[in-house]
Amino acid sequence: MKQLVINPGSTSTKIAVFDDLEMIFEKTLRHSVEELAPYGKIIEEFEFRKNIILEVLKESGIKVEELSGVVGRGGLLKPMSGGTYEVSDSMLKDLKEGARGEHASNLGGILAYEIASDVNIPSFIVDPVVVDEMKPIARLTGHPQFERKSIFHALNQKAVGRKAAQQLGKKYEETNLVVAHLGGGVSVGAHKEGKVIDVNNALDGEGPYSPERSGTLPVTDLAKLAFSGNVSLEEVKKMIKGNGGLTAYLGTNNAKVVSEMCDEGDQNARLIYEGMAYQIAKDIAANAAVLEGNVDAIVITGGIAYDVEFVSWIEKRVGFIAEVLVFPGEDELEALAEGGLRVLKGEEEAKIYS
């Protein structure tokens, strides 16, 4: 069964075609700042991205009519449990309105639906960033006006969670893991028997700092800055997401460059980079407490997991909890294909978004 999978990022659209679980075509379509400049909101980029995808498929001799389904990465929707969801009218409406925020992955479900409906095949999203399996106790913040939200790299966290469980010779649904995804954003989740019962909101200023996000900031100082009259709301939001973390401290969101700065003897870069590992380690240990110490393994994934020294800084602080398994990079395209295939083959029923 052939499927097209689509993973839209802020400056790229990754696509692949799978025949069952074999990837037979893959392409990263990069979108320059100039190409995206005419579009105010991410949603306005839909037609542009759809046309490029169709052009590339045509050039590569891939016929949309031969596909059995199209799967897109899901976006900022209403909170939902993990799994594969058929793209429905109400989902499309929420994605198009972007009522829960703008995120490139909002385009995933829309692109999948529009390409699939042209040839009357089903479209799905899998484990969107709003997967929410948190326990009520994890939602408390300290003030009833605020509630913690589950927004994280659900797709990759769950995919590597399954791989780690397999490596341990267990089912994911019977395994307890702490998974840390280290990408442009960082999320650290407690996976208890297949459910992510606690995780930092990696998008909105919670948890460790990351290449481009601030993570948790001292709240009174932030409130003072916000009311100082010196900054706009947009500027404050940008400090938290986009221009926070390594970008704010060192002027780059490229952890590889920071690692090179460390190698060249830059002591400040080393302090900041190791500080990020320190905060991630603290969050991993906090999630071990969530799991009451019953941790089968700590799993480290995402682009920064390629950096052996960075991983060693984390491991020296959390190795006492459980063994550390490292899965560098991300398996999002494969995870999308697996989710779609489970439904197409009738092994799982597509969930309904409401």
Ligand SMILES: Nc1ncnc2c1ncn2[C@@H]1O[C@H](COP(=O)(O)OP(=O)(O)OP(=O)(O)O)[C@@H](O)[C@H]1O
């Ligand atoms: N060998 C390496 N050493 C250090 N950092 C690396 C290495 N390879 C990749 N990275 C870093 O990984 C980061 C990107 O990770 P990733 O590709 O997982 O993020 P993303 O997909 O852009 O964002 P997100 O994962 O938050 O959705 C970049 O900061 C990049 O520099």
Ligand SMILES: CCCC(=O)O
């Ligand atoms: C937090 C969800 C994915 C991202 O980093 O944008």
